Amino acid sequence: MLQYSFMQNAVLVSVFISILCPSIGIFLVLRRYSMIGDTLSHASLAGVTLGLLAGQNPILGAFVFTSICGALIEFLRNYFKKYTDLILTIVLSLSVGTAITIISSGKLKANADSFLFGSILTVTQFDMIMVLVLSIISVLTLIILYHQMLYIAYDEEAARVAGVRVKLINYVFSILVASAISVSIRIVGVLVLSSMIALPVATALQLGKGFRVTLIFSIVFSMVDIMTGLFVSYYLNVAPGGFTALVSVAVLVVVLVGKTVQARLRARRAA
Amino acid sequence: MNTSGFYLQIQLICVYNMNDNREKQICQVRMSCICIYFFSGQWAERVYTMITAKDLSFSYTGSPPYVLRGLNLMIKEGEYVSVVGENGCGKSTLMRLILKFLKPTSGSIATKAARVGYVPQKSDYSNAGFPITVYEALDSYRRLLKIRDKSVIEAGLQQVGMQAFAGALMGTLSGGQGQKILIARALMGAPDLLILDEPSTGVDIQSQQEIYGFLKGINQNNGITIVSVEHNLDAAVSNSTLIYHLTDGRGHLCSPKKYAQEFLGGKSGQGGVGNAAI
Numbered sequence: 354m355l356q357y358s359f360m361q362n363a364v365l366v367s368v369f370i371s372i373l374c375p376s377i378g379i380f381l382v383l384r385r386y387s388m389i390g391d392t393l394s395h396a397s398l399a400g401v402t403l404g405l406l407a408g409q410n411p412i413l414g415a416f417v418f419t420s421i422c423g424a425l426i427e428f429l430r431n432y433f434k435k436y437t438d439l440i441l442t443i444v445l446s447l448s449v450g451t452a453i454t455i456i457s458s459g460k461l462k463a464n465a466d467s468f469l470f471g472s473i474l475t476v477t478q479f480d481m482i483m484v485l486v487l488s489i490i491s492v493l494t495l496i497i498l499y500h501q502m503l504y505i506a507y508d509e510e511a512a513r514v515a516g517v518r519v520k521l522i523n524y525v526f527s528i529l530v531a532s533a534i535s536v537s538i539r540i541v542g543v544l545v546l547s548s549m550i551a552l553p554v555a556t557a558l559q560l561g562k563g564f565r566v567t568l569i570f571s572i573v574f575s576m577v578d579i580m581t582g583l584f585v586s587y588y589l590n591v592a593p594g595g596f597t598a599l600v601s602v603a604v605l606v607v608v609l610v611g612k613t614v615q616a617r618l619r620a621r622r623a624a
Numbered sequence: 625m626n627t628s629g630f631y632l633q634i635q636l637i638c639v640y641n642m643n644d645n646r647e648k649q650i651c652q653v654r655m656s657c658i659c660i661y662f663f664s665g666q667w668a669e670r671v672y673t674m675i676t677a678k679d680l681s682f683s684y685t686g687s688p689p690y691v692l693r694g695l696n697l698m699i700k701e702g703e704y705v706s707v708v709g710e711n712g713c714g715k716s717t718l719m720r721l722i723l724k725f726l727k728p729t730s731g732s733i734a735t736k737a738a739r740v741g742y743v744p745q746k747s748d749y750s751n752a753g754f755p756i757t758v759y760e761a762l763d764s765y766r767r768l769l770k771i772r773d774k775s776v777i778e779a780g781l782q783q784v785g786m787q788a789f790a791g792a793l794m795g796t797l798s799g800g801q802g803q804k805i806l807i808a809r810a811l812m813g814a815p816d817l818l819i820l821d822e823p824s825t826g827v828d829i830q831s832q833q834e835i836y837g838f839l840k841g842i843n844q845n846n847g848i849t850i851v852s853v854e855h856n857l858d859a860a861v862s863n864s865t866l867i868y869h870l871t872d873g874r875g876h877l878c879s880p881k882k883y884a885q886e887f888l889g890g891k892s893g894q895g896g897v898g899n900a901a902i
Binding site: 383500501503504506507508510511512513514515516517558561562563564565566567 | 723725740741742744751753754755756757759760761764765767768769791793809
């Protein structure tokens with residue numbers, strides 16, 4: 354299986370996805386912004402269609418448009434302070450409306466369907482370069498801004514008192530989310546992309562550890578989910594995105610059951 | 625211009641119109657005295673004032689009703705000021721204005737502090753599900769403050785008697801323990817101004833005694849200016865050097881003794897909190 358170049362590309366991209374998605378996702382989940390991941394993954398479809406329409410690389414299109422939508426969400430926060438969920442509906446309407454209009458116009462020279470469900474076969478050499486560049490830049494930015502982003506998520510006021518430029522970092526974070534989505538869109542697909550952002554983090558949170566350990570376990574669970582999804586979907590000949598989502602739910606259930614059993618055993622021992 | 629500045633102008637006019645040399649001399653001496661008083665007052669005000677609010681008004685909508693209306697406040701360095709008043713009178717709003725989280729609708733508020741420490745209300749930080757250990761919370765904050773020396777974490781924990789809890793999750797701590805950690809965090813980087821928002825909320829009596837004793841100690845021994853929003857009037861009267869009483873968006877500073885006589889029927893509140901060190 355790994356002798357095929359398309360499979361090698363898919364494995365390499367999956368490694369990047371499994372590092373980047375939970376690293377961004379942990380901040381989204383802890384700030385109760387999981388649905389932003391869902392909204393921006395839908396926005397990326399509009400970016401893909403715009404990229405294809407302009408004859409450009411669809412991942413580049415997804416990155417640019419998703420970044421704009423991420424910045425738009427941050428900007429609209431000033432206007433809808435008490436109804437922040439409404440912002441997601443506005444951005445979702447804009448992006449899905451754009452995508453459907455372009456797809457239904459019949460002016461696209463390429464098929465955008467593979468981006469909906471994810472595909473192993475369609476990862477091109479240029480996609481690989483894009484994914485590599487975006488991933489390296491994003492991971493470096495995350496490392497540099499790690500403590501600032503941790504404090505904005507944990508205690509935004511304390512971060513401000515310590516001199517963190519919260520607004521600026523929120524904009525940078527929007528671009529990081531856009532980057533993670535653009536990197537993942539080829540393999541995982543738009544429809545289940547948010548599961549890659551939130552589910553490994555949800556699983557790691559069950560362990561009840563500190564931030565760093567939770568982040569490391571999120572990456573480990575994400576790698577297990579994506580690699581299992583990728584290899585099994587190859588043999589079953591199904592879209593990798595859907596199967597990866599199923600694996601991530603299964604891993605979460607296993608951890609939840611394990612945690613419950615452990616708690617009962619402890620209670621029995623204590624009694 | 626303040627009153628002494630006004631007199632200075634009058635004196636200048638008088639000297640200009642005088643014919644008698646002796647009177648002129650006396651008047652010049654008096655004028656010099658006023659000048660010294662005027663400028664030394666200005667200098668002292670600038671050097672020793674930690675927080676200054678001038679005609680400060682604030683409204684969340686930018687128009688009436690105002691939460692704070694034309695406040696004038698001057699807090700000197702080294703004071704321990706408790707801000708008290710009914711719910712919704714603007715205590716927390718005043719704190720947020722001092723911290724620059726909010727901008728005044730009109731007037732101004734400024735602090736001279738090079739570094740400010742902030743201890744939020746318990747409900748603000750309790751974020752109980754957040755996976756962060758005590759050590760991580762302090763270590764990340766140390767990095768935000770660009771303090772290279774890691775030993776400040778250990779020293780901070782030792783200062784509040786919480787060394788044994790370095791590996792514990794913040795969400796698993798009791799109210800008093802959490803508050804002590806937040807005080808240790810706020811004191812990191814040696815602030816000259818410490819702002820606390822209801823430090824005794826959700827904290828048991830024993831921990832309250834320890835916390836207030838500790839705050840009083842750092843105020844008296846280290847000279848840290850403390851401004852604390854208080855619901856605990858006993859603690860406010862027992863520990864503060866001044867009370868700032870807010871009502872209907874307006875406030876006035878008074879001594880704890882006077883406040884106790886006026887509002888607590890003379891009860892000093894000494895029994896409320898102790899001075900035990902943490």
